[in-house]
Amino acid sequence: MRDWLSAQDLALLARAGMPATERGWRDYAEREGWFAQNDKVRARQGRGGGLEFHIDLLPPATLAAYVAKHVGAVDLKAECFSPLETSAANDAQLTLPAVESRDARLALLAAADRLARDGNMSRNLADRAFVALYHMAKIEVAPWVREACPKISTPTLWRWRRQKDVHGISRLGVDKGAARRGKGALESGEQGKVRAFLLAAIAKQPHLTSDHLKALCEDRFPSIKGVSLRSLQRLRAKIEREDKVLLTKATNPDAFKSKYRLTGSNSHPVSRLNELWQIDASPADVMCVDGRHSVYLCVDIFSRRLIVYVSKTPRAEAVALLIRRAILAWGVPERVHTDNGSDFTAKSTQRLFAALGIEVELSRPFQPQEKGHVERAVRTFQHDLAPLIAGFIGHNVADRKVIEERRAFSQRLGLDDAGAMKPQYAGAELQAICDEWALGRYANRPHSGLNGATPFQIAAAFDGVVRRIDDRRALDLLLAPIAGGDGTRIVTKKGVRIDHSYYLAPNVMPETRVFVRMDPEDMGRAWLFSEDGAEFLGEAICPELAGIDPKAAVMEARAQQKRLLEESAAELRADMRKIKPRDMVDVIVRQAAKDAGKLVEFPKREESYSTPGLEAAAEAAGVAPAPALPISHQSVDAKTEVAPVKKLPETPHQRFRRARELKARLANNERIDMEEMRWLAVYEQSHEYRGFADFESKFEKALR
Numbered sequence: 001m002r003d004w005l006s007a008q009d010l011a012l013l014a015r016a017g018m019p020a021t022e023r024g025w026r027d028y029a030e031r032e033g034w035f036a037q038n039d040k041v042r043a044r045q046g047r048g049g050g051l052e053f054h055i056d057l058l059p060p061a062t063l064a065a066y067v068a069k070h071v072g073a074v075d076l077k078a079e080c081f082s083p084l085e086t087s088a089a090n091d092a093q094l095t096l097p098a099v100e101s102r103d104a105r106l107a108l109l110a111a112a113d114r115l116a117r118d119g120n121m122s123r124n125l126a127d128r129a130f131v132a133l134y135h136m137a138k139i140e141v142a143p144w145v146r147e148a149c150p151k152i153s154t155p156t157l158w159r160w161r162r163q164k165d166v167h168g169i170s171r172l173g174v175d176k177g178a179a180r181r182g183k184g185a186l187e188s189g190e191q192g193k194v195r196a197f198l199l200a201a202i203a204k205q206p207h208l209t210s211d212h213l214k215a216l217c218e219d220r221f222p223s224i225k226g227v228s229l230r231s232l233q234r235l236r237a238k239i240e241r242e243d244k245v246l247l248t249k250a251t252n253p254d255a256f257k258s259k260y261r262l263t264g265s266n267s268h269p270v271s272r273l274n275e276l277w278q279i280d281a282s283p284a285d286v287m288c289v290d291g292r293h294s295v296y297l298c299v300d301i302f303s304r305r306l307i308v309y310v311s312k313t314p315r316a317e318a319v320a321l322l323i324r325r326a327i328l329a330w331g332v333p334e335r336v337h338t339d340n341g342s343d344f345t346a347k348s349t350q351r352l353f354a355a356l357g358i359e360v361e362l363s364r365p366f367q368p369q370e371k372g373h374v375e376r377a378v379r380t381f382q383h384d385l386a387p388l389i390a391g392f393i394g395h396n397v398a399d400r401k402v403i404e405e406r407r408a409f410s411q412r413l414g415l416d417d418a419g420a421m422k423p424q425y426a427g428a429e430l431q432a433i434c435d436e437w438a439l440g441r442y443a444n445r446p447h448s449g450l451n452g453a454t455p456f457q458i459a460a461a462f463d464g465v466v467r468r469i470d471d472r473r474a475l476d477l478l479l480a481p482i483a484g485g486d487g488t489r490i491v492t493k494k495g496v497r498i499d500h501s502y503y504l505a506p507n508v509m510p511e512t513r514v515f516v517r518m519d520p521e522d523m524g525r526a527w528l529f530s531e532d533g534a535e536f537l538g539e540a541i542c543p544e545l546a547g548i549d550p551k552a553a554v555m556e557a558r559a560q561q562k563r564l565l566e567e568s569a570a571e572l573r574a575d576m577r578k579i580k581p582r583d584m585v586d587v588i589v590r591q592a593a594k595d596a597g598k599l600v601e602f603p604k605r606e607e608s609y610s611t612p613g614l615e616a617a618a619e620a621a622g623v624a625p626a627p628a629l630p631i632s633h634q635s636v637d638a639k640t641e642v643a644p645v646k647k648l649p650e651t652p653h654q655r656f657r658r659a660r661e662l663k664a665r666l667a668n669n670e671r672i673d674m675e676e677m678r679w680l681a682v683y684e685q686s687h688e689y690r691g692f693a694d695f696e697s698k699f700e701k702a703l704r
Helices: 007-012 022-032 060-071 088-092 096-119 123-135 143-148 154-167 185-204 210-220 229-242 244-251 253-259 316-330 347-356 368-388 397-412 427-442 455-461 472-478 550-566 569-578 612-622 652-667 674-683 687-703
Strands: 004-006 041-043 051-054 276-288 291-300 306-311 335-338 359-362 465-468 488-490 496-498 501-503 513-518 525-530 536-541 605-608
Touching: 004 007, 007 022, 007 051, 060 123, 096 123, 096 143, 096 154, 123 154, 185 210, 185 229, 185 244, 210 229, 229 244, 276 316, 276 368, 276 427, 291 316, 291 368, 291 427, 306 316, 306 427, 316 347, 316 472, 335 368, 347 359, 347 472, 347 612, 368 427, 472 612, 488 496, 496 513, 496 525, 525 612, 536 612, 652 674, 652 687
Parallel strands: 276 335, 335 359, 465 605
Antiparallel strands: 004 051, 041 051, 276 291, 291 306, 488 513, 496 501, 513 525, 525 536
């Protein structure tokens, strides 16, 4: 770095607010009187002539820019903050503010000396450049250093060096409040009892004013009656600052648990997909046209994937439907962690988990931090998605009050505030929005708990085994509503009584205790299981509700019962399997299209999963429909041979329809085999598919 610069060199600095040309710098030098300082101005040596100016003439900002350009950024080394001369004896004599002040000054002196050494500059010039760079925030220092020394000057650096050399480094430590700290009448009065009394009073009633506290203290301690109100206000502010955690624990335990109580970042260690799920529910901060709904959330701890289910009211059926959606999308979990809510501890919910072979973990009462992952997911839903939906009502009473005032003000002005608690969606539409958010934004957003990966990436990269339920109808049957009460009944000679109606059950003997599930699509039909739900016994039909002649139905039921009684126990079970119920209509819960970007989740290794409850449900779901009562006299010979039907090749319309069905299954997050996926990928590139898709798009636009 040179000490003498020409007007051309100065123009190349391009400093904002300073001349940018040689002529401009010559005019600036003349205005500032540089030419009068003969020792700072000299004739330029070499070809071209001209004048050169010493860098001592430069303004501080221009000098700092020149130094930074040729020396580089000043980076304080670690040794600047830990001087070798520091000793425990010196530290013991200094207060904490004094120690911080001393260390900050030592760090700045070390940085200024390093600038002089690296820039090959004189100490005076280096100090000038360092001060200018420091005030321009070009010196990278820790926040506590800048807080301790917000401003410095060249004489200040010189004075610090002299104090260090003559009196030692401890002389650099300064604590301006040490002389009076803790010696006020309030803090030292009655050996500190006044301060303790103030702390207790604030903890007991945080809403007391300073006037109240002053009156209480003067009544308890007459010796402080001459203390001003301002002194008490300062002490109160100090107490609330220094004892903030203690006061929070005494006045707001929930806030203490949320902000200050020690916690861990790996409280639920897992090593594989579907090892542990957490589920929770919360009223949505959104109002729908059909009222306020609750949202049930399920989080897979390993991948942080999320599934949301919208329910009109908190109930056990909502938990069952949430679990159904998660099982169909992700597979069967090993464990599920819930709180002690009535919808999670209901007997039907516990029976469902037992039938699926899922272990249930319950949090301790009033300990929401034990399922912190799903609690955090609920907060993310309420704060990330809810404010974007028309009908947002705020997260608390204060938010709701602001929204209501905004709406009232808009109405007074004759304006329409579309965002002020005006519901526009029904519960089903809110469900579609939640699905799109969970599968799109949430699943593909980096997660700090996954080291920056997204939930979709973690799930897609998992190469372990995922347990799948092969028979979806069996799962749906386990989710069918149970009969009133706890679902258990005793079969009598009249059948099974459900809601003041009798359901004929000819294939179940009287005095048998059964567990009853109702057909949600047919009020006249019920399924009977053993009391533990592990064995399917048969179906029961109510003639009046099923539209069948009661007299004929009773006669046919008696005939069936007689035949069953005449056979052996082995033949009895075989005949029970021949009495098939009618086909059950699958409950279809559609999900929004998955915004997976360019990531493709490859099929994982899977294994069939079953439990005794699932086997019984599969048996119930797979039995052929029972013959209508009464039985027709016409019959078909079971041995009649039917000629095979020759399969015709697919037409272009059939191929296009098949492609649409496969894409719809993918959009619903359903699994398709690799052959179908390969065929769809090839067919989508064909001219035939593009032609049909283009025609369909134009047709839909014309209809609009």
